[in-house]
Amino acid sequence: MRNEILVPFIYGSLYTPKFILITMRKVIIDFYPNEMLQEDQKPMFEHFHSWELLEVLRLDYEEGVTIGVMECYTKSDIPLQDVEVPDFMEILAILKSEGNKHICVIKTEVFKEVKQKLSEYKLDLIWTSPIIFSEDKRTYSCIGDQESISKFIEVMKNYGEVKNIRLQKTAYQKHDILTVLTEKQKYILIAAMKYGYYSYPKKINSEQLSKKVNLSKATIVEHLRKAEERIMANILAGYE
DSSP states (O other), X not given: OOOEEEEEEXXXXXXXXXXXXXXXXXXXXXXXXXHHHHHHHGGGGSSEEEEEEEEEEEEETTTTEEEEEEEEEESSOSOGGGSOOOTTEEEEEEEEEETTEEEEEEEEEOOHHHHXXXXXXXXXXXXXXXXXXXXXXXXXXXXXXXXXXXXXXXHHTTSEEEEEEEEEEOOOOSSOGGGGSOHHHHHHHHHHHHTTTTSSSOSSOHHHHHHHHTOOHHHHHHHHHHHHHHHHHHHTTTOO
């Protein structure tokens, strides 16, 4: 699939629509917030290990409001409705809870300084997965033209260090590739990536990974093999 989109422009007094091709790219970055931003966002992690944005429902730079479906992991098995969230966040609905894992609709306020920067740059971006927040690291993913992506990276550099910039061609996908995995396969695969199992050279072997996630080596190897097989079968569907 081509990775350009047709955008209408209005020319002349007759308002005749013309179309131009704009090349779109997907960018994924790892972002390490500076001490000031870490301090501002510290309440997000007082009772939570991590947050992952699954879907953006509303993003308003002018009002400084974001509403989205998020998956979060609490630091205890206390019911989510009893967990205190920061003042700048509001849980609008709890969709699913299993132990310390929760999927919910959350409304957040964008920090005033960040909101001003985003409004100033007028970023024209489509937010996509993965977007993951942990205490010392964030992963952001969005789609846009080269100018918007460059501006986005420039904005983020005001608040910390940007690393591992990955640019990809955009292509339509009817679902997230990880949805083909079971929850355990997804959990182990993400842990393997996080701890460097897929790095070259490897930072960790299967036995060391098994200790990290408290599962046997045999279980780790089996689930990784099945996860890899499912993902490859999904990506290469139709090429057998």
